[in-house]
Amino acid sequence: MTTPPPTASRSGARSSVSPSAxxxxxxxxxxxxxxxxSLRLDEHLEQVRAARAAGFSSVVAGQHYFSNPFQxxxxxxxxxxxxxxxxxxxxxxxxxxxxxxNPVEIADLAATMDAICHGRFILGLGLGYREVEYDAFQVxxxxxxxxLEEALKLVPQLWRGKPTNxxxxxxxxxxxxxxxxxxxxxxxxxxxxxxxxxxxxxxxRFADSxxxxxxxxxxxxxxxxxxxxxxxxxxxxxxxxxxxxLKEVYCGETDEAAWREARPFIEEKYRTYVxxxxxxxxxxxxxxxxxxxxxxxxxxxIVGSPETVISEIEQYRSELGVNHVVLRTQWAGRERSLDxxxxxxxxxxxxxxxxxxxxxxxxxxxxxxxxLVPTDR
Numbered sequence: 001m002t003t004p005p006p007t008a009s010r011s012g013a014r015s016s017v018s019p020s021a022x023x024x025x026x027x028x029x030x031x032x033x034x035x036x037x038s039l040r041l042d043e044h045l046e047q048v049r050a051a052r053a054a055g056f057s058s059v060v061a062g063q064h065y066f067s068n069p070f071q072x073x074x075x076x077x078x079x080x081x082x083x084x085x086x087x088x089x090x091x092x093x094x095x096x097x098x099x100x101x102n103p104v105e106i107a108d109l110a111a112t113m114d115a116i117c118h119g120r121f122i123l124g125l126g127l128g129y130r131e132v133e134y135d136a137f138q139v140x141x142x143x144x145x146x147x148l149e150e151a152l153k154l155v156p157q158l159w160r161g162k163p164t165n166x167x168x169x170x171x172x173x174x175x176x177x178x179x180x181x182x183x184x185x186x187x188x189x190x191x192x193x194x195x196x197x198x199x200x201x202x203x204x205r206f207a208d209s210x211x212x213x214x215x216x217x218x219x220x221x222x223x224x225x226x227x228x229x230x231x232x233x234x235x236x237x238x239x240x241x242x243x244x245x246l247k248e249v250y251c252g253e254t255d256e257a258a259w260r261e262a263r264p265f266i267e268e269k270y271r272t273y274v275x276x277x278x279x280x281x282x283x284x285x286x287x288x289x290x291x292x293x294x295x296x297x298x299x300x301x302i303v304g305s306p307e308t309v310i311s312e313i314e315q316y317r318s319e320l321g322v323n324h325v326v327l328r329t330q331w332a333g334r335e336r337s338l339d340x341x342x343x344x345x346x347x348x349x350x351x352x353x354x355x356x357x358x359x360x361x362x363x364x365x366x367x368x369x370x371x372l373v374p375t376d377r
Contacts, residue, residue, distance in 0.1 A: 022358035025058030025326035026051040031070035054351020060094035092122030099147035103154040111180040119184035126193035152206035204231035212245035248301040249327035251349040255304040265331035306353035323365040
């Protein structure tokens with residue numbers, strides 16, 4: 001028998017950083033060197049089963065087109081398959097490139113995924129930054145932010161199932177009524193990824209949660225968190241009850257062993273980010289990915305023994321209020337990805353020695369939290 005989906009609760013006011021348990025998710029690094037994507041898919045399913053057994057609360061997958069030099073699985077069909085392995089874990093996009101989709105399609109995809117996940121779907125959206133993706137879909141630079149904001153406003157409106165009037169250069173609705181209501185009541189949560197300051201302010205205004213990016217230094221995220229909190233207050237929202245963060249995390253028996261195993265793959269991944277132009281999405285005067293790796297790593301990655309991982313995550317909890325960490329613990333190299341056995345061992349170490357530390361240290365965050373508005377009630 002399927003367990004009924006939980007009902008989303010209204011975020012309550014709280015201090016800037018309240019005591020909270022930290023829950024964990026796994027990010028499926030679905031980029032791989034040339035080879036059989038069927039075999040890589042099987043490995044991802046094994047990772048999901050391992051994460052579920054270890055006590056993880058969510059599984060997330062991201063999106064890119066033309067992800068050269070890597071192949072990449074599309075997140076929607078991937079997550080639809082993953083849902084069969086995920087049990088009570090939440091399943092989410094982290095993120096869909098919203099400006100490349102018609103908002104009606106986003107609403108339909110997400111409602112379908114929410115049904116597949118029995119009300120445990122998280123719609124993560126983002127703007128993206130790669131010209132090759134925008135060029136492929138003929139989306140101009142001037143259209144990108146308006147298209148993203150249109151989706152953030154229109155998708156929740158469609159989910160209410162009431163007649164909708166809307167006109168733009170890509171959507172025209174005249175009394176149209178979206179028929180597919182989400183399984184989750186009142187709707188799935190919407191997370192928005194954000195790198196630069198305007199994007200962080202946008203997340204505060206339009207999304208239920210800001211998904212903190214894995215690339216920025218902690219000092220940058222700490223400054224931006226104050227912007228985020230102030231903007232939520234300015235528009236009349238309570239402090240965010242859920243603060244999710246995507247992070248590069250690799251857990252080994254010792255710091256030395258963890259870095260020895262993970263560094264070649266993280267270093268290769270961030271060289272690719274530089275080639276793709278990811279650093280242009282970060283605050284230019286504070287952060288830069290195009291530096292030697294010894295300078296790059298700083299407080300950007302969480303790699304080490306269980307004790308080191310605990311210590312690093314504690315800093316994000318105490319300084320930023322992070323209470324859900326989605327960890328990427330596998331990365332693609334030009335020849336192969338980090339070995340599956342090592343990925344599974346990292347997940348097991350997280351489950352046996354890291355998660356218990358955070359499990360009983362405060363209220364359990366609700367991954368389904370949404371910012372309710374009067375029309376939701």
